[in-house]
Amino acid sequence: MSVKSSLFNFTVTDRFLKYVTIDTQSDPGSVTIPSSEKQKDLGRLLVTELQTIGITDAHLDEFGYLYATIPSNVGKSVPVICFCSHMDTAPDCSGTGVKPLIHKNYQGDDIILPDDPSQIIRMAEHPDLKNQFGNDIVTASGTTLLGADNKAGVAEIMDACYQLVNHPEIKHGTIKILFTPDEEIGRGVDHVDINKLGAYACYTMDGESAGNMENETFSADGAKLIIKGVSSHPGFAKGKMESAIKIAGQIIAALPFELSPEGTDRMQGFVHPVGVEGHVETASIDFIIRDFDDAKLVEQADVIRKVAGAVLKSFPSSSYELQVKPQYRNMKSVLDKHPQIVEYGMEAIKRAGLDAKLCSIRGGTDGSRLSFMGLPTPNIFAGEHAFHGKHEWVSVQDMQKAVETILHLCMVWEERS
Template identity: 65%
Template sequence: MSLINSIKDFTVAERFMRYVQVDTESDPSSTSFPSTEKQKDLSRLLVQELLDMGVSDAHLDEHGYVYATIPSNTEKDVPVICFCSHVDTSPDCSGNGVKPLVHANYQGQDIILPDDNSVVIRFAEHPDLKNQIGHDVITASGTTLLGADDKAGVAEIMDAARLLMSNPEIKHGEIKILFTPDEEIGQGVNHVDLKKLGADFGYTMDGEKAGTIEDETFSADAVRIKIQGISVHPGFAKGKMQSALKVAAQIVSSLPKDRLSPETTAKKEGFVHPNGISGGVDMAELDFIVRDHNTSNLEAHELELRTIVDEVVKQFPGVTYTFTVQEQYRNMKEVLDQHPEIMDVGLEAIKRVGLTPERRSIRGGTDGSRLSFMGLPCPNVFAGGHAFHGKMEWVSRQDMEKAVLTILHIVNVWEERG
């Protein structure tokens, strides 16, 4: 058994259960950065824990980023490797008052969450539960999400940092740690300072199933449609009023029913997804996210959406609209294919942990998507969480421990090849 795989003194589960109790929900409607100040509560805790480990330069900057460096302990010339996770949790489900529960020695039963018995994590509906027999499965209590996305990744990086600082016989080059806010609302790297970070390559710890590593994401745009209606007192509106809200509703109703939506697509199929509607008679807004693994398909999806809007608006004389497209992120595979050694090391590290490595595409994005195009090529490694953004989210202690070992092997393989 290798030195790394002989490690038994993990603290990752205890850290994780402590971190999830800190409310770090981000807010897409906020105009500040980070979008919520409470995200810094966890970041300050992480800085102090890193300092206590002896990571002497750990600090929180004014934008809510945590930066830290583990110095090299080898004479070899090794690339500087960064590990990154995000501290915020999704606004899709409350992260306030998370009560983590450990279901020890899981044996394949449905898990009924005690604070809301209608929330049941069913064995038949969560395929990876079959790989968790004998594991300690961690869930929330039924009224909140758990926060495995991505406090599992945060806890794994923190435990790996502790083990590297206390086991100098594990050889590695310089390692950078980056914890970001606001990833869940697509703003996680808006103010990151890559020059200050000083890394050559990176790995986000933000994936799902143990053994997986992702080198391909969606390419993503956001579309905002603003509809200008005609507002008239409803008592005198006949033949005059044109409700912007009704126009918006008809646009949503006119979207394809059997394709081009999240609920009708899989694998590498793209979609156009309405994720916000607001307004009234005079003015209404529609927000869409547009996704596809093939960047060139985004324009076709957006043209189809604009055509639908045109056809609907024609039915409401006097109504006008604006259609604004904003780039969010691009498929990181376009960058990672230029640096195959990054994935090679990741796959080798997973193999050394004793898992069967699985190269995946993700129907989503990570901070690594944008970091890759900013100059830090960055695939996404498993963190072990499942059923993200909802009350049925879960993770196993053993999978998180495997992720910690994967981090240690990644830096050790880079050192070996230096």
């Protein structure tokens, strides 16, 4: 069977417009699971919608993970596949009071966001808008992020579930659905029950441009540089005080620009300070370290040590300690062992009428860690752009193509089993 847009009454846009109004920001400072209880608000709504569709086992567990199953509708054995998106939005920009707007029939003009007219989405700054002429662009109103990362993916999977249940002529094996909390703060699969999924392969719907599929992510470490200075009464500090705060500032300023996020692109990694805390006696800098090559993570941590050591030469009574912890690894090493998982995804994108492009992502997805947990998981486009900021946007037509891609992917696995 060939899936065509004309065959379906897409629900993805209505679902997306509803989901983005629910505040689901994760909280990196929280120790609870999930990090913010409000993420469960969306999870409970999704469970109700899935059960209404007819997916009776849909449920939300104590950790805020949603699981659901669409049973096979064929007699032969087909590997179980899973589709996954995350429900949380990034803590970098407000997700409270999101007001989604649809800008119909985009023709290349600047998109001025009405609640803050200084927020303008320009084609020159968002090159993928060149592919959106005639499409309907969804944005927020100017004071919040939109939440397309990753509620576009959630809405696409939900619409695909609706279509699969209502179109039994689409032949497929058992399909598992997984929606996760806390992906944006690196905890998205901490409590996933892999055995409950029982899947052979998984696909996250969390990518950017229509037609793109990603089989390679950054490898990632987190690092904390702890600086121990010398405190003294400021009235009597001459020749005694060595302020840990000032030392931290000098270390940050001395980091090489060519190893910063703003100074790198494509396959280049970076060292990025993301947080500073401190007092005169003790200060700390939190870093994220990223590269596609695991070995270079070690080299980049050494850069931090060298910079810190050089700065501290001027502060002989002070010292530092660097703590490095692994976060996730490049999923390509796992996916290369299961080439058909990526091959079938590329075929599904082509069948949806798109130019399929295999890409690397300068970031990570839940799939990075799922792959190393025994569930190989490449990433398929969701159509989301300008993540984590007020200029975030997605097009209605790209979301519909993502739904078609999911349906085609289900059929490809059935056909080739």
